[in-house]
Amino acid sequence: MQTGPTPPPNKTDDVGQPACASTDPYAEIVALGGRGASKEHFWAESLAVLARDFVCPYAALHVRYPSEVVQHDVHSGPTDPNFWKPSLQQFLTESLADPKPRIRLLKARSGNTRIAFLGAPVFDAAGSTIGAVALVVPADGSFDMLPSLARLEGLVRLAFVCSEGVGPARARFDGSTATGPQPTSASSAKSMSRAASYSTAEEFAFAMTNELATRMGFQQVALGLVHGPRVRILSVSGLDQVNEKSPGIVRLRAAMEECLDSGDPIVHQAGDSWSSLRYASGHRLHQQWHAAANGDAVASIPLASGTDDTVAVLSLRRLADQPFTDEQIDELRGRVEGLVPGLILIQRASRGLCRHVVDHGRSLFGAMAAPGRWGRKAAVVAAVLTASWFLFGTMEYDLRVPCTVTPARTRHVTAPFDGMIASTLVVEADRVRKGQILCTLHRRDLELTRAELVAELTVVQRQMDQAIAEDTPVEVRLAQARQTLAETRLASVNRRIEQTTIRAPIDGVVVSGDLRKMIGNVVIQGTALFQVAPYDEWTLELAVPESASGDLAVGLDGSFVSIARPEASSPFHIDHVSADSQIRGGQNVYVAEAALDGAAAWVRPGMEGTARIHVGRRAVWWIVLHRAIDYFRVSLWL
Numbered sequence: 001m002q003t004g005p006t007p008p009p010n011k012t013d014d015v016g017q018p019a020c021a022s023t024d025p026y027a028e029i030v031a032l033g034g035r036g037a038s039k040e041h042f043w044a045e046s047l048a049v050l051a052r053d054f055v056c057p058y059a060a061l062h063v064r065y066p067s068e069v070v071q072h073d074v075h076s077g078p079t080d081p082n083f084w085k086p087s088l089q090q091f092l093t094e095s096l097a098d099p100k101p102r103i104r105l106l107k108a109r110s111g112n113t114r115i116a117f118l119g120a121p122v123f124d125a126a127g128s129t130i131g132a133v134a135l136v137v138p139a140d141g142s143f144d145m146l147p148s149l150a151r152l153e154g155l156v157r158l159a160f161v162c163s164e165g166v167g168p169a170r171a172r173f174d175g176s177t178a179t180g181p182q183p184t185s186a187s188s189a190k191s192m193s194r195a196a197s198y199s200t201a202e203e204f205a206f207a208m209t210n211e212l213a214t215r216m217g218f219q220q221v222a223l224g225l226v227h228g229p230r231v232r233i234l235s236v237s238g239l240d241q242v243n244e245k246s247p248g249i250v251r252l253r254a255a256m257e258e259c260l261d262s263g264d265p266i267v268h269q270a271g272d273s274w275s276s277l278r279y280a281s282g283h284r285l286h287q288q289w290h291a292a293a294n295g296d297a298v299a300s301i302p303l304a305s306g307t308d309d310t311v312a313v314l315s316l317r318r319l320a321d322q323p324f325t326d327e328q329i330d331e332l333r334g335r336v337e338g339l340v341p342g343l344i345l346i347q348r349a350s351r352g353l354c355r356h357v358v359d360h361g362r363s364l365f366g367a368m369a370a371p372g373r374w375g376r377k378a379a380v381v382a383a384v385l386t387a388s389w390f391l392f393g394t395m396e397y398d399l400r401v402p403c404t405v406t407p408a409r410t411r412h413v414t415a416p417f418d419g420m421i422a423s424t425l426v427v428e429a430d431r432v433r434k435g436q437i438l439c440t441l442h443r444r445d446l447e448l449t450r451a452e453l454v455a456e457l458t459v460v461q462r463q464m465d466q467a468i469a470e471d472t473p474v475e476v477r478l479a480q481a482r483q484t485l486a487e488t489r490l491a492s493v494n495r496r497i498e499q500t501t502i503r504a505p506i507d508g509v510v511v512s513g514d515l516r517k518m519i520g521n522v523v524i525q526g527t528a529l530f531q532v533a534p535y536d537e538w539t540l541e542l543a544v545p546e547s548a549s550g551d552l553a554v555g556l557d558g559s560f561v562s563i564a565r566p567e568a569s570s571p572f573h574i575d576h577v578s579a580d581s582q583i584r585g586g587q588n589v590y591v592a593e594a595a596l597d598g599a600a601a602w603v604r605p606g607m608e609g610t611a612r613i614h615v616g617r618r619a620v621w622w623i624v625l626h627r628a629i630d631y632f633r634v635s636l637w638l
Helices: 025-035 039-053 081-097 145-163 184-195 201-216 247-262 284-292 326-337 340-349 353-369 374-392 444-469 473-499 546-551 620-636
Strands: 002-004 058-064 069-075 102-108 114-123 129-138 220-227 230-236 266-268 297-304 310-318 394-407 411-414 419-424 437-441 501-503 508-512 528-533 538-545 557-562 569-584 587-596 608-619
Touching (some): 025 039, 039 129, 081 129, 102 145, 114 145, 129 145, 201 230, 201 326, 201 340, 220 247, 220 340, 247 266, 247 284, 247 297, 297 326, 310 326, 374 620, 394 546, 394 557, 394 620, 444 473, 608 620
Antiparallel strands (some): 058 069, 114 129, 266 297, 297 310, 394 538, 419 437, 538 587, 557 608, 569 587
16 A cells, blocks of 8 residues: 555545445446447546546546547546646556556555545457556545456446447548548538647647548558648657657658659659559659668658648558559548648647747748738838847937026125115016116115214314314314214215115026015015026036936036927036935936026026937947836846
């Protein structure tokens, strides 16, 4: 007893034996044999009966006939069929290799659950092994191995006997029925529907070659598909696999390719030197195949599908005493060509992505080489040139970044002393001339002080005149000092009175400063009142993302368009690149300053737009793909 993985739970009867179905399995199999339309359908239904009778979570069979192979499996219950499939398929293979009833008990690694693999061979009427059936059954309790195995063997023998009265699993591949040959168009139409029952072209070709070999008495039938000047052999009757390197297959493929080059059927058989057979053309590779086949008659037939182009080659070998005739070759060619559309259909449907690309490339090349179709040729040439330019060409690479207009330089106008704002004459964005009044401060107190100083100065002058008249030098000196002090204070007051009128320091535009709501308020000395910038000198602040900072350098040129006037662009050149990054709009950016050349009159500070920086020429593929490449490099840490 072997120890295996813990199997999923399954149901048994009260005494531990597999619970049987309520109906008689023998009667069910007999009834299936009476109404079965094909061997494949019969065996599938019979396997379901066996699985139900033995309460199997999984069962499989393999039955091989001369013209077909029937493979089927049955799953029931909540368990995953992939749990049982690998082990049971191996057990089934062992039953096919050593044809005798067998049983294998398995115990779970944990717990007391046990299962059994039951296997029984399928014998034909002559006693030869043609297949096997394998079941997974529960083996808990008082499970009796030998009666269960004997029961399975008896049911399998009954199933084979009943299958003898069932028709073939699929329609005949020679395009004929029991009542005679069908028209080629009908055979071709049925070929399309039969193709849907196969998953690959190799499976379709395997069934076709074995059917022809069995029904028409050929020693060997091979079918190959054309790929350019070469032929790929899909199937050889009697062989499960085609070894491309074996000497027999190499010789057979060479003969097929000789037929492909010829474009007509080729026959070589004994007596060709005096035969009137028109297809006996004496081709050397078929002579070598004939000699290697110990003198058997050999033939190759090119097969077309709707056009004059050969898409497949059929090669045949039969005994030397059964030579080919022209009529047989023509009839066989007509019948088999009706199956070629179905073969091509399933071959194309089962192609992988790489094969699709290769085949599409070949079709494009064929369209290029064919005469006419100049529009398609021009399109292909244009596509090739575009691809070449994409891979090997270069183009100008520009960085597009957001930017803001700022003044190149500004003059700050501040309060000259503590005072009260009396009036304002300009607001932001007003153009001003040098010396133009911007605002005024209250001057009444200063004027009163000036009047007081003027009066004081008059008094001092009188005192100095009296001292001179009285010839008192000391008094004269004191009067002169008081006069100088009064004149100095008066000059200071006059200067402040003049400063109450605040004027524009340069020609330009008021960038900031709106004092309309501050009239009557007192401002202290040094308070910023206005900012005036030249209206013909502007700077762009470019916010360059960190991902593009490596391409940024001083001296690069570009062009700027604003949101206000997107139809007008202005050139610029970069003068400065900041060394530190900044956070703007939640993004890490590096700020570059660029001088805006020849700015238009409508440019205003604070305008936003887009700057296009001309970096230089780069590869086209890099310009298109570098962002995606960088993203995956960062994401995957390559």
